[in-house]
Amino acid sequence: MESKGCCSGCSANKNIDYRSRSSKLKVYDWLENLPVSSLFPPIVEIHFKNTRKGYFINENGIPLFKDDIVAVEGTPGHDIGIVSLTGDLVFEKMREEGIDYKKEEFKKVYRQARPNDLDKWHQAMEREKPTIIQTRKIIERMGLDMKLSDVEYQGDNTKAIFYYIADKRVDFRQLIKVLADEFQIRVEMKQIGSRQEAGLVGGIGPCGRELCCSSWLTNFSSVSTGAARKQELSLNPQKLAGQCGKLKCCLNYELDVYEEARSEFPRTDTILKTEQGDMRCIKTDVLRQKMWYVYTDPKKIGMVEITVERAIEIQKLNNEGKLVEDIQMKDSQEIEKSLSNYGGDLVGQDSLNRFDGKKPAKKRRKKRYRNPKGKKNTNGN
Structure with a gap:
């Protein structure tokens, strides 16, 4: 088995951290410490550049662990990827994605990456940025209505995938010939949407965290x-x-x-009828289960906050032809009743109206004059 130290960016590999290339959409293997079931074929998940992943079968029984760099079957040739998931959790992910491992034909895992494989892979990665710049100039020169988002070279440096965005259908047959002659590679054009582009490029969202589509979100x-x-x-x-x-x-x-939470709310367009006048809903708070009502009569000013249960009860009374005296009356009575169950002697909870009245004015004590020792009063006493 190849040494992991050579794959993680040693001096022989020009101090390149290959795993940073596929650091997106990582999965925590919560079945890592459990024994692997023998009921499933040896299928592993391989992570490539950005968010591209694939499932490959390990027919040769190579001991593979997470973060191992391997050579896998390409179309054509071979590609280089990083093992991102092994064991039974692979089949759980396949089941979520609707992939039937009994009917699907998987490509093979050839071997763990050798030093010459890593050298070719490094050369391929170095070609990507200049290829993007040159390809954008070619697209602009040819007048094509498309935007090149990213380029990914295959591990053996013989093929490249060009990711592009276009609002309309683009005839890029001539572009493929020009790119094949320019870079001496096989060309594959892959159209993506703006959401997929954000996942490929990555970035920081308004929340201050890494974009979900480039960190963990796989399905849009x-x-x-x-x-x-x-x-x-x-x-x-x-x-x-x-x-x-x-x-x-x-x-x-x-x-x-x-x-x-909203399924428990009554209809907000229903008018509540009270003895003081009709009231309509102007605002709701779904999580707090609150509703705010105002009078339909513009001469009456005021906004009342009630609970969802109280609003439902008032609507039932209105349907029976009854008017409520005060839509908040029952709420205040229930609170006072619940406080009285505790004996009514709780500190600061005697009554809900205890702060409504004016406080009695305190009698100010008259300050007495103290005659210092050795001094006579001004009155001569």
């Missing part, structure tokens, strides 16, 4: 403005958009919690 789900409405967020495109210009993926994270 559609995000709509309805998610922002249900969470009572301001519909400001600048605040709701992420680095990719689309709606933030994190808008879906707490959406289920808000939908469940």
Whole structure:
């Protein structure tokens, strides 16, 4: 088995940390200390540049561990990647992604990376940045309506994947011929969206953390403005958009919690009828289960905060043809009743109205004059 020290960036490899190339979308193996089941084939997850991953079968039974650099089957030739996951957790991830290991044909793991494999891989990585700059000039010269996002060379330095973004369909057949002649490689063009570009390039989000799509988020789900409405967020495109210009993926994270909490709310367009006048809802707090009402009559000023349970009860009374005297009366009575159960002698909790009245004026004590010793009074006494 090859030494791990040679793979982690020793002097023979020009002090390059190859693992920093695939540091995105890492997975914590919570089954690491458990014995590996023999019911599944020896399949491992291999991580390549940025967020590209793949599943490969270890037919030769090579002892592989996490962070090992290996040579795997390419199309054509071979590619170099880093082992990111082994054991039974691989099949749990495949099940989540809808991959059937019994029907899928997996590419092979050839060997652990040798020094000459790492040298070729290092040369391939050094070519990527100049290739991006030169390719963008070629695209601009040819007048193609597309944006080159990233370039990834295969480990054997014979093929490159060009990631691009385009709003419309682009005829890049001539571009492929020019790129193949310019760089003497096989060319594969892969169109991605703005969300995928953010995952490839990476960055820091408005929250101050690394982008979810470049750190742990593997599947993109559609995000709509309805998610922002249900969470009572301001519909400001600048605040709701992420680095990719689309709606933030994190808008879906707490959406289920808000939908469940909002299911207990009554209809906000229902008018509450009281003896003082009709009231309508103007504001809700989903997590605190609060609702705010104001009078429909513009002459009456005031906003009242009540709980969701109280609003439901008042609506039921209105449906029975009854008017409530005060929508907050029951709440205050219940609080006073609960305090009286404790004996009513709690410090500072005697009554809810204890601070409403004016405090009695304190009698100021008249300051007495003290005659210092050895001094006579001004009156001559």
